[in-house]
Amino acid sequence: MLSDAHEAEDLAQEVFMQLHRRIAAIESNAHLLFWLRKVTTNLAIDRLRQDRKHRVLPLDEDPGIADEAVESDPLLQRRLRALIALLPAAPRAVVLLRFQEDMDPTEIAETLDMSINTVKSHLRRSMAALREGLAGVVTI
Numbered sequence: 001m002l003s004d005a006h007e008a009e010d011l012a013q014e015v016f017m018q019l020h021r022r023i024a025a026i027e028s029n030a031h032l033l034f035w036l037r038k039v040t041t042n043l044a045i046d047r048l049r050q051d052r053k054h055r056v057l058p059l060d061e062d063p064g065i066a067d068e069a070v071e072s073d074p075l076l077q078r079r080l081r082a083l084i085a086l087l088p089a090a091p092r093a094v095v096l097l098r099f100q101e102d103m104d105p106t107e108i109a110e111t112l113d114m115s116i117n118t119v120k121s122h123l124r125r126s127m128a129a130l131r132e133g134l135a136g137v138v139t140i
Contacts, residue, residue, distance in 0.1 A: 048089040
């Protein structure tokens with residue numbers, strides 16, 4: 001979500017510091033996973049709101065993702081990441097939780113404290129924006 005490996009590492013450190021302070025309240029592994037997703041997403045949205053400027057990285061400055069699988073079309077993947085980075089914070093969080101974390105809309109709504117209809121609207125609008133942004137790139 002942050003499009004910057006150093007910012008993401010800093011955010012992860014902040015999440016784990018919060019987890020350390022609240023570890024006694026964690027009831028199960030499922031609760032831990034839910035808590036980590038919710039806190040991480042909310043802190044990322046807060047950081048994006050603090051820095052309203054959405055930077056688009058030049059093509060030669062790909063931050064990469066540690067567990068990213070090798071894709072058949074790296075230029076398309078880079079373009080898609082850049083388009084996702086242009087989405088506002090809340091819709092970006094919804095898209096990433098849906099397609100990166102493979103969460104269903106109900107789980108996303110619960111995690112982000114949104115209504116299910118808001119999640120679906122964010123998904124629909126974001127997918128339309130991504131399709132439009134890729135329209136000139138992808139030829140099927």
